[in-house]
Amino acid sequence: MPGDRRAHRRPRRRRLRPGPARGVSARALAADLRRELGGAAVPDGDLRHYGHDATEAHGVHGTPAAVVLPADTAGVAAALRCCDRLGVAVVPRGGGTGLAAGAVPLGGEVVLGLERLTAVRALEPERWRMHVEAGLTTGHVHRLARESGLLFPPDPGAAEQSQIGGNVATNAGGPHAFKYGVTGRWVTGLEAVLASGEVLTVGGPLRKDVAGYDLRSLLVGSEGTLAVITAAWLALTPMPEARLPVAAAFDSVGAGCDAIDAIVASGLTPAILEYLDAGTLEAAGAAFPAALPAPARMLVIAEADGSAAEAARVRSELVEVLGDGALALHAPQARGDVEALWRWRDGVSTAVAAHRGGKMGEDVVVPFERLRDVIAATVEIGARHGLPACSWGHAGDGNVHATLLVRRDDAAELMRAQAAAEDLFAAAVALGGSVSGEHGLGWVKRGQLERQWAPAALDLHEGVKRLFDPHGRLNPGKKLARRDPPPGR
Numbered sequence: 001m002p003g004d005r006r007a008h009r010r011p012r013r014r015r016l017r018p019g020p021a022r023g024v025s026a027r028a029l030a031a032d033l034r035r036e037l038g039g040a041a042v043p044d045g046d047l048r049h050y051g052h053d054a055t056e057a058h059g060v061h062g063t064p065a066a067v068v069l070p071a072d073t074a075g076v077a078a079a080l081r082c083c084d085r086l087g088v089a090v091v092p093r094g095g096g097t098g099l100a101a102g103a104v105p106l107g108g109e110v111v112l113g114l115e116r117l118t119a120v121r122a123l124e125p126e127r128w129r130m131h132v133e134a135g136l137t138t139g140h141v142h143r144l145a146r147e148s149g150l151l152f153p154p155d156p157g158a159a160e161q162s163q164i165g166g167n168v169a170t171n172a173g174g175p176h177a178f179k180y181g182v183t184g185r186w187v188t189g190l191e192a193v194l195a196s197g198e199v200l201t202v203g204g205p206l207r208k209d210v211a212g213y214d215l216r217s218l219l220v221g222s223e224g225t226l227a228v229i230t231a232a233w234l235a236l237t238p239m240p241e242a243r244l245p246v247a248a249a250f251d252s253v254g255a256g257c258d259a260i261d262a263i264v265a266s267g268l269t270p271a272i273l274e275y276l277d278a279g280t281l282e283a284a285g286a287a288f289p290a291a292l293p294a295p296a297r298m299l300v301i302a303e304a305d306g307s308a309a310e311a312a313r314v315r316s317e318l319v320e321v322l323g324d325g326a327l328a329l330h331a332p333q334a335r336g337d338v339e340a341l342w343r344w345r346d347g348v349s350t351a352v353a354a355h356r357g358g359k360m361g362e363d364v365v366v367p368f369e370r371l372r373d374v375i376a377a378t379v380e381i382g383a384r385h386g387l388p389a390c391s392w393g394h395a396g397d398g399n400v401h402a403t404l405l406v407r408r409d410d411a412a413e414l415m416r417a418q419a420a421a422e423d424l425f426a427a428a429v430a431l432g433g434s435v436s437g438e439h440g441l442g443w444v445k446r447g448q449l450e451r452q453w454a455p456a457a458l459d460l461h462e463g464v465k466r467l468f469d470p471h472g473r474l475n476p477g478k479k480l481a482r483r484d485p486p487p488g489r
Contacts, residue, residue, distance in 0.1 A: 024086050029110065030066045036082045037075050041116075042068050050111045053098045054158070058360065058444050059414065060101040064091070064111040071116045073133075073191060073199060073230040080228065081197030083110055089473045090195070092224035094166025095137065097158040099361065100442025102170065102223045102478050109476070114165050117230060122205075125150055128236045129188070129205055134165025134229050141234065150236040153180035156438070157349070165229045171221035173438035175345075178396035179271040179305075180237075182438065184220040189233035192219055192226075195469045205233050218464065223440050224475040226468035242311035243271070245303040245341055247330040248322035249296035253277060255325050256298030257372040260395045262321050263302060264368065268314060270396070272303040276348065277375055279390025280403075284351035289340040290330040300395065301345065348392060349401075356388065358408035360417040361401050364428035365437030368398040377427040378402040385420040387413065399437035400428075425451060440479065447483025458482055 034042045052061040065088065070076045083090050089109040096103055105111050117135035124130065125148035132141060139159035145152040155174035156162060162172070168190070173182040180186075189203030203209055203216040219227055250256040256275060263273060276284070278297040285292050285299075292299070300322060304314035315331065323329055332338050353359045366374045375391055378400070382389025388405040402424050404417045425435045425448055435441075435448040449458060461481040465472075 024065070024088055026065045029086065029088060032082055032086065033066055033068050033079060033110070036078045037068060037070060041070055041075060041079075042066060047111075049096070050093065050113065051105060053093075053096045053101060053103045055099055055101045055104070055442075055444060058101065058418070060104055060106070060443060062105040063108065064105040065108045067111045067113060069113045069116050072119075073117070073193065076112065076114075076117075076193045076228055076230050077197045077199055079110075079112055080193055080195060084196055084471075084473065087471075087473075089476050090228075091475050092169070092228045094134065094163035094169065095158065095161040097162040098166065098170060098442060099363070099439045100170075100223075100436070101444050102440055102442030102475070103166075104443060106443060107476060112228060114163060114228075114230070117165070120144065121231065123148070124205075125236070127205070128238075129233060130236065131189075131205070131231065131233050132164055133231045134163060134168075136164050138162045138164060138167060145236050146239060148236075149239050151239045152186065152234060152236055154183040154186060156183075157346070164232060164234070168220055168229050168232050169222060169224050170440045171438070173394070173397070173399065175272045175274055175394060177399075177438075178273045178394060179269055184217065186235045187216065187220055187232050188235055190216055190219050190229055191231040193228045193230055195227075195471065195473045199230075200227060203233065207235075218468075221440065223442060223479045225465060225479045226474065228474070240271070240305035240307075240311065242308045243303055243305045243338065244311045244315040244333060245272070245301060245331070245338060246315060246318045246322055247290075247299060247301045247341065248326040249292055249328045250298045250300065250325065251295045251327055253298050253372050253375050256300050257375075259300055259322050259325060260371065261369065262324070263318065264396065266317070266321055268317055268321070270302040270314065270318060271305040272301065273396030274301040274345070274393070275299065275371070275375075275395040276301075276392040277379075277390055279379065279388065280348060280352060280392045283355040283390065284344070284348045287344055287347070287351065288330075289332075289337065289344055291328070293327045296327055301341075352390065352403060352405070356405040356407055358406045359403050360406060360414075360421060361403040362421050362424050362435075363393075363399060363437050363439040364402055364424055364433060364435060365397065365399045366428055366431045366433030368396060370431040370433070371395060371398055371400070373431055374398075374400050374402070374428060374433070377431075378424065381420050381423045381427065384423070385416040387416055387420060389420075394437075397437065398433065442478050446477060446480040449481045450483070453481070 117133035122131040156172035
């Protein structure tokens with residue numbers, strides 16, 4: 001609870017040793033799963049790919065007791081029934097692009113991959129919706145919508161690897177969330193399988209439904225701890241006719257944040273409102289597709305979209321607001337130049353990681369008016385722990401990718417980075433924010449809710465988990481409200 005010293009103590013770390021769960025040998029477990037689902041669904045050989053996700057610098061990896069890759073919802077249900085009968089825990093896995101170790105088998109669990117569930121059950125462009133299975137990639141969903149003249153707005157990274165089920169399970173965001181919202185806003189119905197193997201359907205091709213408790217929203221963002229999402233109804237919207245970005249360089253964080261405040265106060269609603277600080281520009285600025293003035297200490301990028309006339313009008317107003325106090329403006333209009341700007345933005349994370357060989361990034365979020373404070377805090381916390389630090393992110397949402405630069409082979413630096421991350425979480429909460437804006441809690445942020453929630457809220461969080469998964473077999477150890485729950489919880 002905020003203000004409670006116990007909530008801000010540095011939690012002790014626990015390690016789970018990988019190994020076959022509940023005394024079931026890996027060989028016997030794989031044999032049982034093959035009998036249930038057939039040999040094609042239970043690969044053997046080198047399964048190391050399924051022992052990690054995209055979590056950087058934390059060094060989190062595990063060894064699955066077995067991997068099962070069902071071909072459909074019935075296969076998912078059969079796999080979960082088998083594991084339930086044997087008392088074996090399961091880690092659901094999408095594309096493995098998560099940044100919180102949410103899909104890592106740290107206790108010898110079975111990894112249940114959704115990569116073969118790729119059916120498009122319905123594509124109804126005239127009704128602005130589609131029904132797709134969980135293993136379809138984000139990029140594929142975007143293309144299906146685009147080919148129908150429509151848009152599925154959520155755009156988290158790794159579009160060709162991340163899967164829609166994983167995006168729903170983490171309630172993934174992305175740059176367009178400022179105008180269009182995160183993934184959950186576009187999910188109207190879900191099919192999921194409980195730990196017992198029972199198939200659950202909530203919502204559907206509906207625009208409105210307030211008949212019961214909002215189970216759909218409970219499953220969105222649950223990170224595989226309540227049920228395994230197998231399919232989703234997704235809402236779509238007409239594709240904007242034009243997208244016109246404006247990038248403005250400023251000589252200080254204060255000037256850049258003043259410009260962001262001015263955009264929000266003006267009533268403009270750009271599709272994207274991003275920022276990059278001085279450290280980020282030092283690492284990635286050389287490849288920017290226009291000349292950046294040497295004194296630039298912050299870059300703000302906004303994008304106008306809509307009909308050609310509307311996009312042009314909003315772009316003109318963005319130029320006016322951002323131009324007041326900017327060192328330079330870059331406002332491309334030709335399609336190739338626009339694409340070059342966003343290719344550069346997509347490569348920022350890689351460029352920053354290459355600066356010292358690795359990075360540890362945390363996606364804290366604060367009220368957008370506290371953006372300047374969290375940007376300064378990131379640099380100060382890094383310096384305090386002897387590490388270069390920078391940040392970039394979704395300015396309009398206050399969602400900051402606070403990043404510590406490390407050498408991957410330096411164990412001491414990695415330990416200091418983990419300690420610095422704890423300080424970043426504390427700083428975000430102190431500024432009225434949260435420890436995660438879009439990556440979720442997974443394993444690396446387990447227990448961090450103690451920093452920002454009252455005990456009653458933590459109890460409710462744990463009660464929801466027990467209700468959906470009474471034996472604790474779905475993604476154990478992930479998304480924990482408390483690092484060390486009291487006995488019986």
